[in-house]
Amino acid sequence: MLQVPFIRDNKDYVIANLTKRNFDATNVITEVLELDEARRRTQTELDNTLAESNSLSKEIGNLFKSGEAKKATILKEKSAKLKTLSKELSDTLNATNDALNELLYKIPNVPNDSVPAGNSEDDNEEVFRNGDIPTLFNDALPHWELAKKYDIIDFELGNKITGAGFPVYKGKGARLQRALIAYFLDKNTAAGYTEYQLPLMVNEASGFGTGQLPDKEGQMYHVTADNLYLIPTAEVPGTNIFRDVVLNETDLPIGITGYTPCFRREAGSYGAHVRGLNRLHQFDKVEILRVEHPNNSYQALDAMVEHVKSILDDLKLPYRILRLCGGDLGFTSALTFDFEVFSTAQDRWLEISSVSNFETFQANRLKLRFKNSEGKNELAHTLNGSALALPRVLAGILENYQTENGIKIPEVLVPYTGFSVID
Template sequence: MLQVAFIRDHKEEVITKLKKRNIDPTTMVNEVISLDEERRSLQTKLDNTKAESNKLSKEIGMLFKSGEAQKANLLKEKTTQLKEETKDLEQELNSKTDALKEVLYKIPNVPHTSVPNGNSDEDNEEVYREGDIPELFEGALPHWELAKKYDIIDFELGNKITGSGFPVYKGKGAKLQRALITYFLDKNTEAGYTEYQLPHLVNEASGFGTGQLPDKEGQMYHVGADNLYLIPTAEVPGTNIFRDSILNEKDLPISITGYTPCFRREAGSYGAHVRGLNRLHQFDKVEIIRVEKPDNSYNALEGMVDHVKEILKELKLPYRILRLCGGDVTFASALTYDFEVFSTAQERWLEISSVSNFENFQANRLKLRFKNSDGKKELCHTLNGSSLALPRVLAGILENYQTKAGIKIPDVLVPYTGFEYID
């Protein structure tokens, strides 16, 4: 959530930068400023009314002590009136504050200056590419056919148990999946991230804290009886660890990692681009999360990008990095880099990670602050990234490592799987 003071003091800059998202925020920005002026005016009236009431209460006490009960009782009538005015002003102030929050929750984060203009993922800017795309033998298969051939993932069984988008991993497929999770966690903890086991359901406050609500409620599974949400990513419970916190400067940076299943209701279109593991309603992901001082958050972002690069280099998967354009960057993010692995059998790029800096957007919602060296409270910056999302990494491994004799396991994963081939 943007800070009201920032919107008020940088109105034209906010409007101009938000237009990169292909929206016209002018009406919402003006509404925020107008509501804030009304809110501040009401707060002043309320403060003055309370001050006058307190002053009269002291006078009444002195009058009773001096035996002037008649004058004291007249003033008591005035304080009764002031109490009614105070109650009305408090209700009006609360209403105005709620209206202001409602508008603020609808305004996305201001994109970083480096975010390119664009309308969709087709306008994202490629900033890095590494790895040679392998040449597959004639008759090479896409991963959903490999999964069936080697009996390692059963999409039809998942459809029977739950529905489409809920695959069942079997045998060496399940072990490879587990190996990837452990490998990712080991890489993250070796890099200084503290591992957490996190809840898979969160409350409404957590959804608001990281920006999933009210923007993405249609994409989240909702447990109505308990008003809880299945997590779309470990970012939500992981970042909300620090909600309503005031940290000490010496505690920063904070780096955590966690594995969770992720649940997303998003409806996919039909076609090869969403077949198999390409788009799921339930999938596994290992996340990295950082809480930083504002002056170090972009250095931290580059460090997270380099960390994911190292993992993909060890897996020997061809990949590229995209800087997302204004029309594709997520609601809460100021700057996002997407990693995509090349699927040789499908002849297309598959997104496997997003690494984002939210600056103080989430922290403002979370009330996540730290005390600086001067003892003043500042909003932290929050960042997160997939390290990594498993389905498309697994798809890339199955397709790019396939041979006529079977699927070779990347060397770095063999100590985790205990086998070198799926055959």
Template sequence: MLQVAFIREHKDTVINRLKKRNIDASQMIEDVITLDEERRQLQTQLDNTLAESNSISKEIGLLYKSGKAAEANVLKEKTTQLKEDSKSLNEQLNAKTDALNHLLYQIPNVPHDSVPTGNSDEDNEEIYTEGDIPKLHDNALPHWELAKKYDIIDFELGTKITGAGFPVYKGKGARLQRALIAYFLDKNTAAGYTEYQLPLLVNEASGFGTGQLPDKEGQMYHVGEDNLYLIPTAEVPGTNLFRDELVSENDLPIAITGYTPCFRREAGSYGAHVRGLNRLHQFDKVEILRVEHPDRSYEALNEMVDHVKTILKELKLPYRILRLCGGDLGFTSVLTYDFEVFSTAQDRWLEISSVSNFETFQANRLKLRFKNQDGKTQLCHTLNGSSLALPRVLAGILENYQTEDGIKIPEVLIPYTGFDKI
């Protein structure tokens, strides 16, 4: 969440930047400042009351030692009232703090200067394209038809077992899926990311820490009896590894990667654009995460973008990069680049990765800090990116690599699959 000090010092900037998200935050920002002033006044009153109470308690002790019990008893009555006052002030302070935090949780991150103003994905800015779109044969099929033809993904069987959006991968389809996971992890660890195997369920505090709660609870699967959430991305458990941590400046940057299944309810998603692998409730993804010094987080963001580029170049898939507009920007992000692969058989672009800088927004919630060389405690910057989300990468491979007599395997994956064609 945004820091109150930042809001107070940059009120107009915050309001103007949030307009990029099509949000008029004027009243919310004024309310934050008012609540913070009231909270600080209550804190001052409480501190003064406690200080007075402590001072009188010491005086009472001295009076008893001096044999002045009557005077001490008079002061004891005053300390009783001060204790009641401090209890009341503490309750008011907690209520005011809760109200302030509740409001702060509703305010999204402030977009970067470079974020274009816009309402939807149609207003995103294309900044880079690479790769040639292949010319397919006349009988080319979309990936869901290819999956059925070659018996490598069974969508109907997944529906039988669980429901729509839970596919079953079979034979060479399962091996190709496993090959992609291993390849992505190998690329990431070779680039300096430490591999982690992470929990698939997280508690409420973890959801709040990375901003999925209270923003996206409707998109998450909730285990009610235990009050746990199935992860929508490895970003949640991965970033929460560092919750409530004071890391050494010498340890920065911290770079980790992990493969996890991901679970998203995607409530209200219907139509042709969600067919096959285009949108699933359970899918596999390899994530990269970084905890950075504030001075170099945008350099790190560019490094992450370049890293994803190298993977797509090796897969030889046509792709483009978009800078997301304010209306399409995630709640916690300052700046996001989306990678999209072109699906030749569907004649459309498919999102396969988002690479984002959150600056201090998550770190403030997580209390993730470091001590700088002057001994001052600062919030870290956090970043994350998909490297990569498998379903649409797999869809792109199936469709773009199809021939009349089968599906070729990208050369870089053959050592992982053990075969060169389906």
């Protein structure tokens, strides 16, 4: 959530940069500033009324003590009117605050200056590419056919048990899945991230804290009886560890990692681009999160990008990195880099990671602060990234490592799988 003082001091900048998202903020920003002015005006009036009421109460007490009951009674009538007025002002202030917050919840984060303008993923900017795209043998298969051929993932069984988008991993497929999770966690902890095991459901406050609510409410599975939400990513419970927390400046930076299943109601379209592991309702992901001093967050973002690159280099998968344009940028993000692995059998790029800096947008919602060197509370910056989302990494391995005699396992994973080929 944007900070009102920042909007007030940078109105033209906020409106101009939000146009990168194709978001015309002129009217809503004007309304925010009008409500803020009304809020501050009401707050001043309420403070003055309360101060006068307190002063009057002391005077009434002194008059009663000195035996001037008649004067005290007259002042009590004035005091009662002041209490009524303060109640009205307090109600007005609360209503204005609620209206202001409702507007602020609808305004996305302001894109970083480096974010290119654009309407969709077609306008994203490629900033890096690495790895050779292998030349496959004739009759090479997409991963969903490989899964059936080697009996390692059963999509039809998952559909029977639950529905589309809930695959069942079997045998060496399940072991490869487990190997990827362990390898990702080991890489992350070796890089200084502390491992957490996190809840798979969160409350409404947690959803609001990281910006999934109200923006992505329709994409989350809702357990209505308890008003809990199945997590769409470990970012939600992980970042909410720090909700309503005031850190010391010396606590920063903080880095955590965690593996969780993730649940998303999205999907709905059909065709090869969503077949197999390309888009699921339940999938596994290992996440990295950082809480940073505002002065260091963009250096931390660069370090996170380099970390994800090192994982993909170890896996020897061809990949590229995109700087997302304003039209493809997530609601809460100021700057996002997407990683995509090349699926040779499908002849297309598949997104496998997003690494983002939210600056103070989430921290403002979370009330995540640190005490700076002057002893004042200051909002921290939050960042997160997938390291990595498993389904499309697995799809990339199956397709890019397939041979006529089986599917090779990336060398770095063999100590985790205990086998070097699926045949």
